[in-house]
Amino acid sequence: MRQKKLATPLGTVTVMSDGLNLTGLWFTDQKYYGSTLPKLSLVGDTPVFDRVADWLTAYFAGEQPVVDFPVRPSGTxxxxxxxxxxxxxxxxxxxxxxxxxxxxxxxxxxxxxxxxxxxxxxxxxxxxxxxxxxxxxxxxxxxxxxxxxxxxxxxxxxxxxxxxxxxxxxxxxx
The missing domain is CATH 1.10.10.10 (Winged helix-like DNA-binding domain superfamily/Winged helix DNA-binding domain)
Incomplete structure (x- = not known):
């Protein structure tokens, strides 16, 4: 698992990836944030982070970006x-x-x-x-x-x- 912090107009988000998929995106002060992060993860880049960063930039510019990267939330x-x-x-x-x-x-x-x-x-x-x-x-x-x-x-x-x-x-x- 890899994680990276990205800036948005509404605060910093932490993004997580298994190397291929986006597995997490949280505002760093949001409820449940700490409890959902894996215990062991590396800080660093993966190609999906660049795509998520571009998506966030377009989204906050008022565009309607398409999610064109793989998303894989973990849950029941x-x-x-x-x-x-x-x-x-x-x-x-x-x-x-x-x-x-x-x-x-x-x-x-x-x-x-x-x-x-x-x-x-x-x-x-x-x-x-x-x-x-x-x-x-x-x-x-x-x-x-x-x-x-x-x-x-x-x-x-x-x-x-x-x-x-x-x-x-x-x-x-x-």
Whole structure:
């Protein structure tokens, strides 16, 4: 495992790789950060870090970069399912925990509550790239972001989901 620190407009992130895949991306002060880092890892480069750095630069420039590098989060099969659903939330859109629960429930074959989804979302080991910041509460409130609610707000403003000092996302009615 290799790790490297990268600067972003919202703070330093640590990226991890197994040499081929991006396996982690955390703001260095986010919840669960320390507990998710491997005990033994080398500081240094790997080709995926350059691609992630380019992706971050484009993302924070307001572009909608495509994730064109391999991503491999480590977690239970249930969490993997949740993170796969998160990766399908388009740039500039949000989903509620209930929305995610409905999709995951279909995939796993039984009802899953929004609270259980929140646990999986909160333990996402690849922030930004697996866009857990695009998940909001049932009425559009900004809740539960391991990187901090101010960062979540900034990310949703960058993507055009929030305007000015809004504290809630306006949810579209289906």
């Amino acid at each position: 099969s249930f969490r993997q399912t949740v993170w796969t659903v998160l990766q399908q939330i388009p740039y500039g859109e949000v989903r509620t925990y209930g929305d995610i629960a409905a999709v995951v429930s279909q995939r796993v074959g039984h009802d899953v509550g929004a609270r259980v989804i929140g646990g999986a979302v909160g333990h996402n080991p690849i922030s930004l790239v697996i866009p857990c910041h695009r998940v909001v509460g049932g009425t559009g409130e900004l809740t539960g972001y391991a990187g901090g609610l101010e960062r979540k707000k900034s990310l949703l403003q960058l993507e055009g989901c929030l305007q000015g000092d809004q504290e809630h996302v306006v949810l579209e009615k289906n």
